[in-house]
Amino acid sequence: MALERRYRWMNRLTLVSLILGTVFSWKSLQAQDSDSLSMALDQVVVTGTRAARAASEVSSSITIIDKEQLAQxxxxxxxxxxxxHVPGLLLNDRSTLGYGVGPGSGGNISIRGISGSPNNRILVLIDGQPQYMGIFSHPIADSFHSTDIERVEVIRGASSVLYGSNAMGGAINFITAKTDRQGWSGKVDAAAGSFGTHSLSGKVGYQTKNWESVLSLNRSKTDGYRKDASDGFENTAIFYKLSHQIDSNLKVSGDFQLSDASYEHPGTLEAPLLDDKRTYFRGRAALGLTNEGEKVSGATLFFHNFGDHRFTSGFESSDFNQGIAAYQNLKLIPGQTITLGIDFNRFGGEASNESIPPPVAVGLNESQEVHQTEVYMQWQQTLWEKLHLNTGVREVYNSQFGRTTVPGFGLSFEMDSQHVFKLSSSKAFRSPSVVDLFLFPPSNIELQPESMWNHELAFLRRSPDGLWDMELVVYYAKGDNLIQLDAAQAPPRNRNTGTFKNKGLEAQISFRQDAFPGFIFSYNFADVSENVLFAPEHYLKLQMDAQVGRFQVMPFAQQVFGLNTSLNSETESVDYTLLNVQLNYQMMENLRAHVQANNLLDSEYQLENGYPMPGINLSAGINFQF
Structure with a gap:
């Protein structure tokens, strides 16, 4: 068995070597003007500071995925x-389409081996507003559509000083779409593929001097690939955004999104389910006022998220998550920015399962909710145009556990135009969710917040000719007070007993396409202190992008070593290799055809024990822009 595994590793490493060799020998390809595969040290970010700054000035480790990269x-x-694009980011997807809801149906997001089950330690934001289910406190992965998003900024590491609860392993901020130009614009995408999978999406935008609106529609469906159980999925969604530029300094905008989805939960290979259909209706609405002045800038944001879930098994729930976020950036002294903010959040809901009789019946007969009020301050100072210092603190008051304080600090030093050194140390936390406090027999109203300290050092370098960028990060994260089931109690009960120590390394290099086909290569090493899910020991990713006339070839390879798929310590970790290839053909200026081939090596692998991933699968479609 050990010899077989060794040969398998050698074959996979040989594949990666061949791909890399192709990159550096394919010099005759036509170069592409785009630099979309670059990390670009001078890109402007807003997520890491609440104020627009160059990425080189921010002490956090941030990955930026821009509009062009998303469009590809x-x-x-x-x-x-x-x-x-993001080192160490692992998704627990189980189908060609759709992630489902909760830990039993996928959608888990892991960064640097930090996740949770359900996924409640990576915070997802839309335009800086938290997006998570009011009862289970995890995001609904199927609610985030490409047509609705203009840009994504990912903070890798603790982000609670600016964004509060759940941002322990990082924060993913989706910045909503806007129009490209005056007048009408839009696009239509259609695709079909293996397992009865098909999708249709469209977006239309209109812009005048002071008004802007975007409308998008999405419809996707798959029959599923499991032969032993039903695992189909379908989703219909609508998004609308309206913005008005009141004057040169003030802008008001509002948007809403609705998603109506259903999926069939297949169960594990050992215990397949033939009739476990789950439906959910999710929605959100937001209203924001932003001000942009030379000395003062900021925003006031109102948001309301809601959902309704129905399972064949008898489980039903309704939840809400609503709040206000307000902040202002003060630039009163040259080189200095002080950010002052206040957040109010109210989340909760009700749930029941009438198929389970007392005394173990599951239910919240009346809606339960948690209130949380937070104030924060961040101070940023630039010295000698090279040294950028920041420190911040968030003070939290929660209706269940009382108060907690979250500090953080960091620096970024631009040694010259090609070299940047970063250092940061920050605390993060996760408030107990409604399911932790009130729902299911193990609930415990005396729970305290989970906490974590994250420390990291980063070095970034750009080549003198600007063709390539490199990033190297070492990190150490220590978590305490994690909420875990204490089986020693009778009956078992949630308690703050868990701890972890994660340490590791991230490395990424990106190459523009001016001389070779462009590529991004990343490697993440994670040494986790206990048996956790979605935390591979070694994780390698290679994305390439080559242009040949009207053809664009984009292979993407992943290599995973040492992934735990079960919390059972007797279950062996798994290794696997994935190779996907996307081929685009520009038929006309506004019309593009594409073919997507996934898992071309037909690897047999699982991300969670008992749930096999699909083998080779294909899709083809067109994209029309106007």
Missing amino acids: STHVNVLPSLVR
């Missing part, structure tokens, strides 16, 4: 488009 992807859901 053929995915209906935006999350798969991020994997190739």
Whole structure:
């Protein structure tokens, strides 16, 4: 068995070597003007500071996925488009379409081996507003569509000083779409593929001098690939955004999104389910006022998220998550920015399962909710145009556990135009969710927040000719007070007993396409202190992009070593190799055809024990822009 595994590793490494060799020998290809595969040290970010700054000035480790990079992807859901760009980002997807809801149906997001089950330690934001289910406190992965998103900024590491609860392993901020130009614009995408999979999406925008609106529609469906059980999925969604520029300093905008989805939960290979259909209706609405002045800038944001879930098994739930976020950036002294903010969040809901009789019946007969009020301050100072310092603190008051304080600090030093050194140390936390406090027999109203300290050092370099960028990060994260089931109690009960120590390394290099086909290669090493899911020991990713006339070839390879698929310590970790290839053909100026081939090596692998991933699968489609 050991010899067989060794040969398998050698074959996989040989494949990666061949791909890399192709990159550096394919000099006759036509160069592409785009630099979309570059990390670009001078790109402007807003997620790491609440104020627009160059990425080189921010002490956090941030990955930026811009509009052009998103447009290259053929995915209906935006999350798969991020994997190739973000070191250490692993998604627990189980189908050609759709992630489902909760830990039993996929959608888990892991960064640096930090996740949770359900996924409640990676915070997802839309325009800086938290997006998670009011009862289970995890995001609904199927709610994030590519047509609705203009740009994505990912903070790798603790982000609670600016964004509060759940941002322990990082934060993913989806910045909503806007129009490209005055007048009408839009696009239509259609695709079909293996397992009865098909999708249709469209977006239309209109812009005048002071008004801007975007409308998008998405419809996707798959019959599923499991032969032993039903695992179909379908989703219909609508998004609308309206913005008005009141004057040169003030802008008001509002948007809403609705998603109506259903999926069939297949169960594990050992215990397949033939009739476990789950439906959910999710929605969100937001209203924001932003001000942009020379000395003062910021925003006031109102948001309301809601959902309704119905399972064949008898489980039903309704939830909400609503709040206000307000902040202002003060630039009163040259080189200095002080950010002051206040967040109010109210989340909760009700749930029941009438198929389970007392005394173990599951239910919240009346809606339960948690209130949380937070104030924060961040101070940023630039010295000698090279040294950028920041420190911040967030003070939290929660209706269940009381108060907690979250500090953080960091620096970024631009040694010259090609070299940047970063250092940061920050605390993060996760408030107990409604399911932790009130739902299911193990609930415990005395729970305290989970906490974590994250420390990291980063070095970034750009080549003198600007053709390539490199990033190297070492990190150490220590978590305490994790909420875990204490089986020693009778009956078992949730308690703050868990701890972890994660340490590791991230490395990424990106190459522009001026001389060779462009590529991004990343490697993540994670040494986790205990048996956790979605935390591979070694994780390698290679994304290439080559242009030959009207053809664009985009292979993407992943290599995973040492992935735990079960919390059972007796279950062996798994290794696997994935190779996907996307081929685009520009038929006309505004019309593009594409073919997507996934898992071309037909690897047999599982991300969670008992749930096999699909083998070779194909899709083809067209994209029309106007």
